Amino acid sequence: MLFGNRILWHASLLAAGVSLASGLLEKPKVDGIPQYVLDYAPVCYLHHQELYFPSDLQAHLDNTTPQDDNFKKIDGAPSPLSLTNLNKLNDFAEGGKKVYLTSNDDITKDPAWLKGAAPDCDGKASDIIAVAVIVVDKGDDNIDAFFQYFYSYNWGGVVLKAFQAGNHVGDWEQNMIRFEKGVPKYVWFSQHGNGQAFAYDVLEKDGQRFVNYIANGSHANYAVSGSHDHTIPELNLGKGILMDYTDGPKEGGKLWDPLQNAYFYKFSNSTGKPTFTSSEPGKYPTEWLDFLGKWGDKQYPKSDKRQQEILGGITAKFVGGPTGPIDKQLDRKEVCPDNGNPCILRHILSP
Numbered sequence: 634m635l636f637g638n639r640i641l642w643h644a645s646l647l648a649a650g651v652s653l654a655s656g657l658l659e660k661p662k663v664d665g666i667p668q669y670v671l672d673y674a675p676v677c678y679l680h681h682q683e684l685y686f687p688s689d690l691q692a693h694l695d696n697t698t699p700q701d702d703n704f705k706k707i708d709g710a711p712s713p714l715s716l717t718n719l720n721k722l723n724d725f726a727e728g729g730k731k732v733y734l735t736s737n738d739d740i741t742k743d744p745a746w747l748k749g750a751a752p753d754c755d756g757k758a759s760d761i762i763a764v765a766v767i768v769v770d771k772g773d774d775n776i777d778a779f780f781q782y783f784y785s786y787n788w789g790g791v792v793l794k795a796f797q798a799g800n801h802v803g804d805w806e807q808n809m810i811r812f813e814k815g816v817p818k819y820v821w822f823s824q825h826g827n828g829q830a831f832a833y834d835v836l837e838k839d840g841q842r843f844v845n846y847i848a849n850g851s852h853a854n855y856a857v858s859g860s861h862d863h864t865i866p867e868l869n870l871g872k873g874i875l876m877d878y879t880d881g882p883k884e885g886g887k888l889w890d891p892l893q894n895a896y897f898y899k900f901s902n903s904t905g906k907p908t909f910t911s912s913e914p915g916k917y918p919t920e921w922l923d924f925l926g927k928w929g930d931k932q933y934p935k936s937d938k939r940q941q942e943i944l945g946g947i948t949a950k951f952v953g954g955p956t957g958p959i960d961k962q963l964d965r966k967e968v969c970p971d972n973g974n975p976c977i978l979r980h981i982l983s984p
């Protein structure tokens with residue numbers, strides 16, 4: 634009897650798709666995009682001191698109100714906001730570009746929703762949707778697969794060991810894998826205003842999947858764990874001014890499997906009109922991906938008592954929220970976005 638129950642228990646665990654040998658859950662079944670996109674998907678580690686975890690897109694909409702460039706609530710905006718009506722905001726404030734999804738709460742009070750959901754030990758962050766996997770067909774059997782990660786809050790770090798700077802509501806970061814005929818060639822890691830590209834072959838792996846280390850607070854993505862110097866984008870303050878910290882399982886970094894918290898899409902801009910489609914027709918909402926505005930509060934003015942300008946106003950404690958996946962050069966030519974920086978394809982693993 635006991636023995637029989639055990640077999641049943643094991644069978645139900647398998648049916649529910651619980652842990653495989655590597656500690657990861659079984660991959661979701663997704664029609665409409667190549668299986669190799671799932672097979673080579675990133676395995677992420679969040680820093681052991683992370684407080685702002687991957688966040689549910691709908692929960693973010695539930696806790697924000699669209700405002701315009703003058704911090705005024707947008708009259709006539711859809712309410713409640715949802716993943717199927719967010720695109721309607723493009724009817725306001727310069728085609729949506731000056732719409733800011735603004736926190737309903739004073740963020741200095743650290744409301745719970747800003748913190749997202751910490752992954753369980755099997756790498757799944759509750760039942761939230763915090764990732765858009767977006768596949769772009771480049772022709773000739775080549776594709777780019779973007780893994781766009783969402784967090785409701787970005788904690789910017791400490792400048793010169795003194796000033797806490799660069800916080801913002803809403804944070805979009807990404808990895809992109811460039812495949813040639815089903816073979817992963819290069820991976821892009823977004824970091825602040827830019828990022829790094831590495832050959833897939835040199836990356837750390839968990840089986841076939843490469844490892845992505847996510848920096849504490851800023852959620853910048855790195856190919857190796859440890860500390861990383863980063864300067865403030867557009868500012869050349871030199872080394873050691875602002876640091877990103879990442880760590881892996883040995884240091885207590887938290888496993889996160891983005892496939893467990895994702896929606897899956899295809900993207901095409903071949904007609905010059907960006908078009909997102911659900912990988913399986915009708916399965917995943919697409920309207921929200923067309924939203925052209927910002928996913929967080931506009932930068933608070935100096936007169937706002939929460940605000941603090943730093944180093945004579947070159948940066949601030951709170952900066953503005955970012956645009957969404959549509960603004961991440963999904964139809965890029967190079968592995969890197971075209972932003973004036975050289976696109977270095979690294980064949981040696983380095984911080």
Ligand SMILES: *[C@@H]1O[C@H](CO)[C@@H](O)[C@H](O)[C@H]1NC(C)=O
Nearest residue numbers: 682683684685788849850878
């Ligand atoms: C990680 O971020 C939290 C705030 O989000 C901060 O309190 C902590 O000091 C950070 N740790 C490191 C190593 O930067």
Ligand SMILES: *[C@@H]1O[C@H](CO)[C@@H](O)[C@H](O)[C@H]1NC(C)=O
Nearest residue numbers: 902905906907959962963964
């Ligand atoms: C789509 O293509 C047009 C025309 O080439 C370009 O201006 C636009 O930036 C592209 N949009 C996206 C989201 O890739």
